[in-house]
Amino acid sequence: MLIVTEHFPVLVIVISMLSAFTILIAGRWNKKTCLPISIATISVQLFMALFILNQVITRGTIHYRLGGWAPPWGIEYVIDAFNAYVLVIVLFICLLTAIYAKRSIEREQPHRIVPFYVVFQLLITGLCGITVTGDIFNLYVFLEIASLAAYALIAVAGRRALKASYNYVIMGSIGACFYLLGAGFLYAVTGSLNMADLSHLLPPLYENKVVQAAFVFFVVGMSIKMALFPLHIWQPDAYTYAPSAVTVIIAAAMSKVSIYAFIRVFFSVFTTEFIRIYVPIATAISWIAAIAIIVGSIIAIMQSNLKRMLAYSSVAQVGYIVLGVGLYSTQWGLYGALMHILNHALTKGCLFLVAGAIIYRYGLWNIHDFVGLGKKMPYTCAAFTIAALSMIGVPPSVGFITKLCLLAASLEAVEYAFVAVILASTLLNLVYFWRVIERMYFVKGEGEEEKEIRKDEAPMSMVLPALILGSLCIIVGILWLAGTETPLLPVVDHAVNALLGTGVVAAP
Amino acid sequence: MNTENSATGEGKGGDVIVETVSRLMVPFIQLFALYVIIHGAGGPGGGFQGGVIFAASFILLVIAFGIVDAGDRFPEAVNTNLFSVGVYIFAGVGLLCVILSFGAAQYLNYGFIPLTTHFEENRALGMDLVEIGIGITVMAVITSIFFNLVWKRESEEEVGEKEEQE
Numbered sequence: 305m306l307i308v309t310e311h312f313p314v315l316v317i318v319i320s321m322l323s324a325f326t327i328l329i330a331g332r333w334n335k336k337t338c339l340p341i342s343i344a345t346i347s348v349q350l351f352m353a354l355f356i357l358n359q360v361i362t363r364g365t366i367h368y369r370l371g372g373w374a375p376p377w378g379i380e381y382v383i384d385a386f387n388a389y390v391l392v393i394v395l396f397i398c399l400l401t402a403i404y405a406k407r408s409i410e411r412e413q414p415h416r417i418v419p420f421y422v423v424f425q426l427l428i429t430g431l432c433g434i435t436v437t438g439d440i441f442n443l444y445v446f447l448e449i450a451s452l453a454a455y456a457l458i459a460v461a462g463r464r465a466l467k468a469s470y471n472y473v474i475m476g477s478i479g480a481c482f483y484l485l486g487a488g489f490l491y492a493v494t495g496s497l498n499m500a501d502l503s504h505l506l507p508p509l510y511e512n513k514v515v516q517a518a519f520v521f522f523v524v525g526m527s528i529k530m531a532l533f534p535l536h537i538w539q540p541d542a543y544t545y546a547p548s549a550v551t552v553i554i555a556a557a558m559s560k561v562s563i564y565a566f567i568r569v570f571f572s573v574f575t576t577e578f579i580r581i582y583v584p585i586a587t588a589i590s591w592i593a594a595i596a597i598i599v600g601s602i603i604a605i606m607q608s609n610l611k612r613m614l615a616y617s618s619v620a621q622v623g624y625i626v627l628g629v630g631l632y633s634t635q636w637g638l639y640g641a642l643m644h645i646l647n648h649a650l651t652k653g654c655l656f657l658v659a660g661a662i663i664y665r666y667g668l669w670n671i672h673d674f675v676g677l678g679k680k681m682p683y684t685c686a687a688f689t690i691a692a693l694s695m696i697g698v699p700p701s702v703g704f705i706t707k708l709c710l711l712a713a714s715l716e717a718v719e720y721a722f723v724a725v726i727l728a729s730t731l732l733n734l735v736y737f738w739r740v741i742e743r744m745y746f747v748k749g750e751g752e753e754e755k756e757i758r759k760d761e762a763p764m765s766m767v768l769p770a771l772i773l774g775s776l777c778i779i780v781g782i783l784w785l786a787g788t789e790t791p792l793l794p795v796v797d798h799a800v801n802a803l804l805g806t807g808v809v810a811a812p
Numbered sequence: 813m814n815t816e817n818s819a820t821g822e823g824k825g826g827d828v829i830v831e832t833v834s835r836l837m838v839p840f841i842q843l844f845a846l847y848v849i850i851h852g853a854g855g856p857g858g859g860f861q862g863g864v865i866f867a868a869s870f871i872l873l874v875i876a877f878g879i880v881d882a883g884d885r886f887p888e889a890v891n892t893n894l895f896s897v898g899v900y901i902f903a904g905v906g907l908l909c910v911i912l913s914f915g916a917a918q919y920l921n922y923g924f925i926p927l928t929t930h931f932e933e934n935r936a937l938g939m940d941l942v943e944i945g946i947g948i949t950v951m952a953v954i955t956s957i958f959f960n961l962v963w964k965r966e967s968e969e970e971v972g973e974k975e976e977q978e
Contacts, residue, residue, distance in 0.1 A: 328892060329896050370920055
């Protein structure tokens with residue numbers, strides 16, 4: 305067994321790819337085999353990811369040389385605490401989404417079950433690939449796999465989703481092109497594509513304009529992919545019109561992976577020294593993030609479509625993460641950003657699961673129609689409320705921790721404007737979530753004053769994932785605040801150290 | 813040329829010159845495709861380019877002999893299986909390296925497939941196997957894309973959409 309475990313970094317991708325094509329063949333024979341194969345694969349992947357995480361914590365960074373070729377020439381998979389942390393989050397969300405997708409897709413796309421699961425599995429392949437690779441060109445390849453799969457999954461819904469998907473294709477392709485240009489520039493200057501190798505070769509070339517241009521291309525390209533504020537225009541439509549299950553995986557898993565790639569290039573290919581001295585971009589990025597937080601929240605308040613409101617809320621949440629990245633020089637900045645990756649995956653995953661469940665059961669998407677929903681769907685609405693509280697940042701939740709970290713970072717950087725922004729956005733969050741919660745629980749419908757409202761929940765396979773994510777928001781928060789011997793703390797600490805230390809960690 | 817035939821619509825393609833020339837060219841195109849695939853390990857070319865050339869030979873046949881006929885000869889199910897088979901070959905060769913060396917070699921470390929006694933020869937042969945897998949997948953996918961572009965099949969998706977609209 306010991307020997308097999310060494311190959312987990314590559315197996316996590318390979319079995320996903322094999323499974324996608326197995327689903328294709330098995331699905332032609334019997335449609336009902338798609339879901340079990342998909343869930344089995346993701347479970348195995350999640351197990352591998354947890355094992356990798358454990359190994360990274362106990363034994364340090366994992367290096368895997370594909371085909372036995374030494375790093376600067378061959379492709380190398382490098383997994384440190386940050387990769388493993390993101391990998392576990394992403395696969396966990398994927399697993400819950402796969403379970404959730406069963407009923408959701410049967411209802412929304414009954415004729416495309418087989419293609420859905422094939423492309424879904426390919427999307428997961430791409431996401432895992434981006435996360436484990438230590439090679440900037442390989443990252444681009446997986447980025448394209450994941451993006452193409454996402455375009456297809458969004459377009460599945462037809463009609464308005466086609467336009468949303470087309471927008472995403474154009475914007476996403478520009479983003480990927482910028483990333484590729486950046487990688488090409490670096491290759492032209494250094495002759496290497498390996499991240500660790502680049503971080504050694506680049507420092508003498510930091511004054512080179514080509515290197516600086518490459519950095520800017522990377523930042524802008526990845527900003528499009530992760531929907532940072534001025535470049536977010538593809539995102540609300542894509543999230544709103546995609547099938548429910550697809551929205552969950554794109555909002556909760558795929559945006560996290562884009563942010564992972566952004567942070568990885570930021571700190572591991574380039575270094576903090578480069579960002580501090582040669583391209584002083586940190587302050588600018590923090591301000592963009594601050595604007596994103598405020599604008600995203602304000603636009604979210606104006607929405608009446610629940611999914612669209614959550615989409616704009618995501619714009620604001622990406623702002624939080626980037627704000628943390630911009631404040632990397634403080635003690636809590638990057639820590640807060642990484643915690644917020646977890647927070648946003650849990651809460652936004654949960655909220656979109658609930659939005660999908662409400663659409664599944666009652667076909668409601670307009671917030672004004674949610675009257676009395678709290679009694680009709682008690683568990684679903686409970687999950688929504690918990691996740692909303694976490695997003696607002698009410699104490700025992702994980703959202704409170706990230707806001708605390710970001711506040712501490714802003715205070716340490718003596719940027720009181722950011723403190724004001726975070727506090728103001730908390731109020732704005734409260735406003736737009738309260739609208740929904742108020743309708744669910746407190747507003748009485750006309751003419752149904754004391755009438756008994758029949759309880760009619762969404763199916764178990766849709767409610768349970770939402771409840772799991774909702775309760776995790778609280779559990780993680782309490783564990784953190786209690787300061788007990790949780791495995792989570794060292795993971796995030798390790799991840800921050802890996803990023804701010806010597807890059808991807810020098811090859812042994 | 814013989815436009816009357818196609819204008820009346822009785823023939824399926826039906827142009828003697830086009831049909832004969834295509835029939836003559838196809839074996840050469842396919843041979844060249846195989847050369848590009850096999851040569852890919854040591855020179856310009858490879859599975860992707862070879863696969864595209866191979867698919868081009870099919871597309872030539874389709875254009876020469878008419879789409880309806882050719883469509884019946886390349887059922888979608890065969891294409892689906894073919895592009896899965898290609899991926900299986902690719903991933904399978906990679907996994908074989910791990911399995912046959914009992915986990916000592918990395919994924920896609922071809923040298924450890926015991927086809928011959930020489931490490932380097934194994935490596936070259938392993939690459940060829942992988943290129944063949946890639947070639948099959950690319951050929952099947954390109955053919956499939958071509959069919960989907962030129963010929964509207966009554967697939968289950970479209971039936972589904974019609975039901976939805978009603």
